[in-house]
Amino acid sequence: MRTKREARKSSLVLLGLLPLLAFGFIRLTGRPDPRLDLIELPPGFVIEIYASDVPGARSLALGPDGTVFVGSMKPGKVYALTDRDGTGRADESITIASGLNVPNGVAFRDGALYVAETSRVLRFDDIGTHLTDPPDPIVVNDGFPTERLHGWKFIAFGPDGMLYIPVGAPCNVCEPEDERFATIMRMNPDGSRVEVFARGVRNSVGFDWHPETGELWFTDNGRDRLGDDRPPDELNHAPRASLHFGFPYCHGGDIPDPSYGTERACKEFTPPARRLGPHVASIGMRFYTGSSFPEKYRNGIFIAEHGSWNRSEKIGYRVTFVELDGDEAIPTARYWCRTTGWAPCTGSATEARELGTAIGRASRQPRSIQARAAASGRPIPSQAAYRRSLARGSGSGSTSGGTSISPSPVG
Numbered sequence: 001m002r003t004k005r006e007a008r009k010s011s012l013v014l015l016g017l018l019p020l021l022a023f024g025f026i027r028l029t030g031r032p033d034p035r036l037d038l039i040e041l042p043p044g045f046v047i048e049i050y051a052s053d054v055p056g057a058r059s060l061a062l063g064p065d066g067t068v069f070v071g072s073m074k075p076g077k078v079y080a081l082t083d084r085d086g087t088g089r090a091d092e093s094i095t096i097a098s099g100l101n102v103p104n105g106v107a108f109r110d111g112a113l114y115v116a117e118t119s120r121v122l123r124f125d126d127i128g129t130h131l132t133d134p135p136d137p138i139v140v141n142d143g144f145p146t147e148r149l150h151g152w153k154f155i156a157f158g159p160d161g162m163l164y165i166p167v168g169a170p171c172n173v174c175e176p177e178d179e180r181f182a183t184i185m186r187m188n189p190d191g192s193r194v195e196v197f198a199r200g201v202r203n204s205v206g207f208d209w210h211p212e213t214g215e216l217w218f219t220d221n222g223r224d225r226l227g228d229d230r231p232p233d234e235l236n237h238a239p240r241a242s243l244h245f246g247f248p249y250c251h252g253g254d255i256p257d258p259s260y261g262t263e264r265a266c267k268e269f270t271p272p273a274r275r276l277g278p279h280v281a282s283i284g285m286r287f288y289t290g291s292s293f294p295e296k297y298r299n300g301i302f303i304a305e306h307g308s309w310n311r312s313e314k315i316g317y318r319v320t321f322v323e324l325d326g327d328e329a330i331p332t333a334r335y336w337c338r339t340t341g342w343a344p345c346t347g348s349a350t351e352a353r354e355l356g357t358a359i360g361r362a363s364r365q366p367r368s369i370q371a372r373a374a375a376s377g378r379p380i381p382s383q384a385a386y387r388r389s390l391a392r393g394s395g396s397g398s399t400s401g402g403t404s405i406s407p408s409p410v411g
Helices: 004-008 349-354
Strands: 012-017 045-051 057-062 068-072 078-082 092-097 105-109 112-116 121-124 138-141 163-167 183-187 195-199 207-209 216-220 232-238 274-278 282-287 301-305 318-322 334-336 372-375
Touching: 068 105, 068 112, 092 121, 105 163, 195 216, 207 282, 216 282, 232 282, 274 301
Parallel strands: 057 105
Antiparallel strands: 012 045, 057 068, 068 078, 078 092, 092 372, 105 112, 112 121, 121 138, 163 183, 183 195, 207 216, 216 232, 232 274, 282 301, 301 318, 318 334
């Protein structure tokens, strides 16, 4: 029997526009959970549970046949969710890998599932036809740093066909000798040609490419221990390689670091396209390219905010929508926020942080790779806290290009 805490940690939620979801899932069915009814949504939107047997769910990637692949952190597992009966709700949760080292990041390309651990990237070939008997993983690259702090990884394939992989700073704030830290890197799908794309990025756990320009946008989580209101987290725009976004010397575009700010001036760096709330801990972002949501959402950015852990007044625990005007982020934001259970509306920060953060990270060494099919038809717990992630409406099937599952944002 699962505890209420375990139940809270094992649900994925989808938000959709009736009667269709923006993610290619045809409809959401079933009786709404009472606590879901407490989430404030724009008119015409609905929220329901997509899957309830996914412990530790984090990053999501959608395969071309509609299978949703889910990474995790502490459980060390990767899951596959199937909806074979087409009801818009997962009918089976399959563990396709276990014993991994923080396999947060998942991406799908050319029939293969890529999984990022802390120091390496694995590939499961032809995974769609081998969900219950997955092949042994191929090690694509095992040369990334082994430090665990900010070592979990979100991964995605860019329009250039390369796999983008963040390497977070191994500290709150520092100047690491290894120049791979505090960067977003990229490599070929076979693990060759590893290079740094962007520097001065403390800890990015979400990025995507503009559907029209093909340029990279990413979130970055700012340093701690400068007080409740400094620095802001960031939404950044990288139209080309080799830009530096300030860490550890400058935060938020104009806040010199107390320890490192005398070494380089803020004007030397690329400022954020949009300052987010301080310590909101964005863990995923997506451009919306679907057709189910109203037109005002098209080509805008949905950001999932994990929520603050060390702020005296909690902030975050919501989904943010950022509208763009060309390359400029319009200085307004809309939020979807739960009125009870998700801080900072009401409720404990602990419960709110268990709520979904679903989007990429990494791990290291598999002790055992195994598969098991497990039906997920058990009743939905009424006290569940629900996993969020962001998704887009196109169907490319990769984390970067297509629908990965998660709640939708803002109105």
